[in-house]
Amino acid sequence: MVNTSELNKQRDIVFAAEPPGQLEKAFLLLSGLANCAVKYGDAPNTLQVSYNLAHYTLEGLEQALTNEGFILDHDSLLSSIERQIIYYCEDTICHNMDIPVHPTKKNERDVFVKAYEQESHGDQDDTPPELRDYR
Numbered sequence: 001m002v003n004t005s006e007l008n009k010q011r012d013i014v015f016a017a018e019p020p021g022q023l024e025k026a027f028l029l030l031s032g033l034a035n036c037a038v039k040y041g042d043a044p045n046t047l048q049v050s051y052n053l054a055h056y057t058l059e060g061l062e063q064a065l066t067n068e069g070f071i072l073d074h075d076s077l078l079s080s081i082e083r084q085i086i087y088y089c090e091d092t093i094c095h096n097m098d099i100p101v102h103p104t105k106k107n108e109r110d111v112f113v114k115a116y117e118q119e120s121h122g123d124q125d126d127t128p129p130e131l132r133d134y135r
Contacts, residue, residue, distance in 0.1 A: 006093060007053040011086065013062060014079070015045045016071040023047065026070050030061070045073065053094055059087040 015023050023045055030038040030049060037050040049061060062072060062083075074080050 007097075008050070009053060009058070009090070010048065010050045011058050012041050012043070013047045013049060013058075013065070014041075014043070014073040015047070016073045017045055018071070022070050026065060029065075029068065036061075053090055054097070057087070057090045057094065058083070059090065 013026075015026060023040075027038055027040070027047055030036055030047065033056075035052055035055040039048050040046070041048040049058075051061070066072060074083070
């Protein structure tokens with residue numbers, strides 16, 4: 001089961017310096033999304049987004065921005081690796097949220113009853129009757 005505190009994320013999205021004004025446009029666009037909080041980041045050309053994985057992922061947000069024509073800054077190899085790790089972790093958490101919980105402790109008896117029903121029962125001694133009484 002996924003802890004609900006693990007679903008709240010706060011990430012930085014870094015934009016390229018060119019074209020000018022795209023940071024402000026992205027801020028307005030992301031501010032209009034429900035369940036997504038946006039503020040200007042500490043570093044230049046950076047927006048800090050807060051979201052819940054039940055609604056968004058960093059990969060989804062960045063892909064949507066790229067599709068809208070925004071140019072993100074992915075020049076550094078280290079930041080690229082970091083983003084890929086974040087994508088993977090968030091994707092894994094989202095997939096784990098979709099897995100139904102199978103409580104085996106509650107239905108343990110039913111599991112064993114079904115397994116027992118599949119076994120053959122009765123006299124299983126393959127020894128011929130005349131040899132069974134031999135002493």
